[in-house]
Amino acid sequence: MTRVFIIEDHPVMRQSLRAFLQRQAGIDLCGEAANAETALAEIEQALPDMVLIDVSLPGMSGLELLREIRQRFPDLLCVMLSGHGERSHVDHALMAGARGYILKGDTDELAEALRRVIQGETYLSGLVQNKMSGLTSEE
Amino acid sequence: MFSTNTQHKKQHSPAEIALRQRAEEFQAHFNLTAVGNVQADANSGRFLLVNHAMCEITGYSEAELLERTIWEITDPQDREENERLFSELVRGQLASFELEKRFIRKDRDIRWGVVSVTVAQRDETGRPLRTGAVVLDITRRKQIEESLRQSEERYRQLFEAMNEGFMVGEVICDDAGEPIDYIIREANSAMELVTGRKPEEMIGQRALTVFPNLNREMMIAASRVGLTGEPAEIEGFSPVVRWWYRSNVFSPRPGYFAMVFVDVSERKRAEATLLQMNEELERRVDERTAQVRESEERFRALIDASAQIVWTMDSQGRVVEDSPSWRDFTGRSYEESKDWGWLYALHPADREQTILHWQRAVANSQPMETEFRVHHHSGRWHWMQVRAVPLFDEHDGVRGWVGMNIDIHERKEAEADRERLARSLIMAEQEERRRVSQVLHDDLQQLLYATQMRIAMVSQDLHAAGQRHLTEEIEEARAWLNQCIETTRQMTVDLSPPILKNEGLADALEWLQSQMERRHGLKIALYAEDNFRIADADLRALLFQIVRELLFNVAKHAGVDRAVVELRQVDNRLVIHVADEGCGFELVKIAESKAHKEGFGLFSAQERLRLVGGHMKIISQPGNGTRVIVHAPVQIERKK
Numbered sequence: 001m002t003r004v005f006i007i008e009d010h011p012v013m014r015q016s017l018r019a020f021l022q023r024q025a026g027i028d029l030c031g032e033a034a035n036a037e038t039a040l041a042e043i044e045q046a047l048p049d050m051v052l053i054d055v056s057l058p059g060m061s062g063l064e065l066l067r068e069i070r071q072r073f074p075d076l077l078c079v080m081l082s083g084h085g086e087r088s089h090v091d092h093a094l095m096a097g098a099r100g101y102i103l104k105g106d107t108d109e110l111a112e113a114l115r116r117v118i119q120g121e122t123y124l125s126g127l128v129q130n131k132m133s134g135l136t137s138e139e
Numbered sequence: 140m141f142s143t144n145t146q147h148k149k150q151h152s153p154a155e156i157a158l159r160q161r162a163e164e165f166q167a168h169f170n171l172t173a174v175g176n177v178q179a180d181a182n183s184g185r186f187l188l189v190n191h192a193m194c195e196i197t198g199y200s201e202a203e204l205l206e207r208t209i210w211e212i213t214d215p216q217d218r219e220e221n222e223r224l225f226s227e228l229v230r231g232q233l234a235s236f237e238l239e240k241r242f243i244r245k246d247r248d249i250r251w252g253v254v255s256v257t258v259a260q261r262d263e264t265g266r267p268l269r270t271g272a273v274v275l276d277i278t279r280r281k282q283i284e285e286s287l288r289q290s291e292e293r294y295r296q297l298f299e300a301m302n303e304g305f306m307v308g309e310v311i312c313d314d315a316g317e318p319i320d321y322i323i324r325e326a327n328s329a330m331e332l333v334t335g336r337k338p339e340e341m342i343g344q345r346a347l348t349v350f351p352n353l354n355r356e357m358m359i360a361a362s363r364v365g366l367t368g369e370p371a372e373i374e375g376f377s378p379v380v381r382w383w384y385r386s387n388v389f390s391p392r393p394g395y396f397a398m399v400f401v402d403v404s405e406r407k408r409a410e411a412t413l414l415q416m417n418e419e420l421e422r423r424v425d426e427r428t429a430q431v432r433e434s435e436e437r438f439r440a441l442i443d444a445s446a447q448i449v450w451t452m453d454s455q456g457r458v459v460e461d462s463p464s465w466r467d468f469t470g471r472s473y474e475e476s477k478d479w480g481w482l483y484a485l486h487p488a489d490r491e492q493t494i495l496h497w498q499r500a501v502a503n504s505q506p507m508e509t510e511f512r513v514h515h516h517s518g519r520w521h522w523m524q525v526r527a528v529p530l531f532d533e534h535d536g537v538r539g540w541v542g543m544n545i546d547i548h549e550r551k552e553a554e555a556d557r558e559r560l561a562r563s564l565i566m567a568e569q570e571e572r573r574r575v576s577q578v579l580h581d582d583l584q585q586l587l588y589a590t591q592m593r594i595a596m597v598s599q600d601l602h603a604a605g606q607r608h609l610t611e612e613i614e615e616a617r618a619w620l621n622q623c624i625e626t627t628r629q630m631t632v633d634l635s636p637p638i639l640k641n642e643g644l645a646d647a648l649e650w651l652q653s654q655m656e657r658r659h660g661l662k663i664a665l666y667a668e669d670n671f672r673i674a675d676a677d678l679r680a681l682l683f684q685i686v687r688e689l690l691f692n693v694a695k696h697a698g699v700d701r702a703v704v705e706l707r708q709v710d711n712r713l714v715i716h717v718a719d720e721g722c723g724f725e726l727v728k729i730a731e732s733k734a735h736k737e738g739f740g741l742f743s744a745q746e747r748l749r750l751v752g753g754h755m756k757i758i759s760q761p762g763n764g765t766r767v768i769v770h771a772p773v774q775i776e777r778k779k
Binding site: 009010012013015016017019020023056083084087088104105107108110 | 580581582584585586587588589590591592593595596599621624628631632646649650653
């Protein structure tokens with residue numbers, strides 16, 4: 001079982017994520033937080049294998065939290081959730097050690113992403129990949 | 140030469156001899172005299188005896204004359220008179236007569252002679268047989284007389300033909316020898332122009348009789364010339380013919396004066412016109428002077444009313460004269476302000492700029508206009524508008540300056556308020572955009588995502604339960620929901636790109652780069668320094684929006700699919716270039732078109748930039764692409 005911790009500030013979104021993850025085989029939801037500070041405090045107790053981090057968080061941003069977690073828990077798998085796939089965000093996230101970057105709203109993709117990351121791959125949302133490849137080909 | 144009837148040559152008696160001797164003496168005398176001497180027949184007028192002088196006068200020989208009568212050698216013009224007198228003499232009505240007459244010479248020349256005729260011999264009854272005449276040649280005298288006559292004729296013609304009036308007057312004096320009148324002795328026809336009287340009405344008359352209104356002074360002045368012989372020049376006016384004349388007066392002989400009148404009316408009229416014009420000119424100058432004085436008074440009143448301070452400086456721009464208004468305003472004494480002391484009343488931040496302006500104005504002798512803050516005696520700084528103009532001397536050199544300061548403090552404050560307000564409006568707009576964007580992103584979008592996830596899960600359950608129809612229904616709803624998500628996503632980024640919230644402008648532009656290509660097919664070559672961050676989020680958003688607007692324009696109007704964006708930081712300024720090689724445009728036409736009024740156009744962008752202290756330069760020409768350079772003052776934060 002993979003222990004997953006959710007960091008999402010919007011309660012309804014958090015609730016949906018929770019419902020979603022609980023349905024996924026092989027995934028154990030070990031905790032959740034609405035902001036970075038709570039998350040950092042709780043992760044130590046929850047001992048997750050993976051964290052889902054909303055990029056837009058109040059206070060410390062999702063990216064900053066990512067860096068902090070990577071520093072404190074280098075082995076933790078970090079997957080970013082975002083409403084938009086700006087390249088710089090994706091770049092920064094990947095550079096900071098994120099293993100996945102997933103656009104919110106695509107449930108099928110989320111399930112697939114979690115599975116792939118657990119298997120040790122790095123996953124980028126399809127839309128993000130498209131953007132990246134488009135830019136890459138241009139450069 | 141003298142011949143007599145001596146047909147018989149015989150011995151003569153002593154008496155005869157004595158007679159003959161006397162006759163010979165007479166003959167000799169008759170011939171020798173230079174005066175013509177003739178005897179003629181009293182009836183026929185035939186010459187009976189002629190002397191040598193008569194032959195000389197007539198050009199005939201003695202023999203030729205003796206064959207002729209008096210009448211044959213008399214000019215026809217004198218013949219009738221001559222015959223009348225001759226016949227009266229012969230009839231005894233005259234004892235003798237004298238006549239000036241013309242002889243026709245043999246060569247047809249005319250000789251004048253004075254002929255004295257008497258009876259030389261009578262018969263027994265006393266009837267005249269012979270006449271005797273003495274002829275004196277007066278041709279020379281007659282010639283002189285004729286030339287005199289001709290000369291006088293010429294003089295008379297000249298006299299009459301003169302355009303100038305000419306008159307001669309004979310002075311009449313009283314007992315004391317003072318002139319009281321004159322008699323007009325001569326006057327030519329031109330005098331009629333002077334006096335209005337014909338010469339015949341004047342000549343021989345006393346002047347005061349003919350002209351009772353005669354100018355006495357003129358009369359006395361002219362008469363004095365007659366009395367003293369000293370010539371004079373007199374000017375006067377003829378009231379009769381309204382004529383101005385100038386007269387040279389001289390004295391042809393004692394007691395007489397002659398005057399030539401020259402019409403100087405034209406000159407006088409010209410002089411009068413000139414005088415009139417001169418008076419008119421003086422009147423106008425007076426009038427204008429009064430106007431100028433009035434204008435100056437008005438101007439001064441205006442200055443007093445509008446300018447708080449009026450001052451003067453020397454040609455080098457130094458205060459050399461006290462300005463009470465400056466003193467009152469600043470509370471600084473003349474001693475403190477003189478030379479360059481006035482600069483110390485200026486706000487330190489404005490001094491350098493003012494000195495530069497002032498030096499340039501002084502160097503070029505050009506009027507200066509500037510604004511600076513002056514320290515009011517109350518302790519407050521007042522913005523003042525300053526105008527100075529050079530005063531020129533007659534050699535076009537600057538002799539000094541005069542200036543006035545107008546207190547524009549309230550205007551400046553109002554302007555600053557307006558700008559602050561405008562700026563805060565812009566910032567409020569940015570704030571509002573961000574707020575709406577945030578609500579969309581943080582709440583609505585999250586709800587949509589969550590709902591979408593829930594629906595996805597329900598869909599999965601329905602699918603597993605074999606509820607095909609319901610699954611289709613719910614998938615359709617899910618597709619609509621995806622559209623909603625996409626729309627709100629777009630709105631969020633359009634309103635305020637989330638990336639701007641945390642990242643730098645360079646990152647945002649990078650994001651924009653991908654957006655423009657994805658949504659408009661516009662490929663952007665981006666050269667952006669990204670080692671800094673603009674501290675002011677609103678300004679960051681504004682600059683981002685401006686670049687986005689410029690790129691929209693390229694996508695919409697330039698007709699090309701490529702553009703270049705360059706972002707550089709120079710000192711505390713940000714410089715952004717947005718360029719394309721598209722069709723370009725004429726700025727004027729764009730400004731006139733309604734396009735710029737629509738939304739966030741070029742000119743709106745310019746205005747917004749100006750309000751935050753920046754500016755935008757647009758370089759474009761039809762067919763030659765467009766380059767827009769944006770300058771903005773920014774506070775920079777260095778990235779870690």
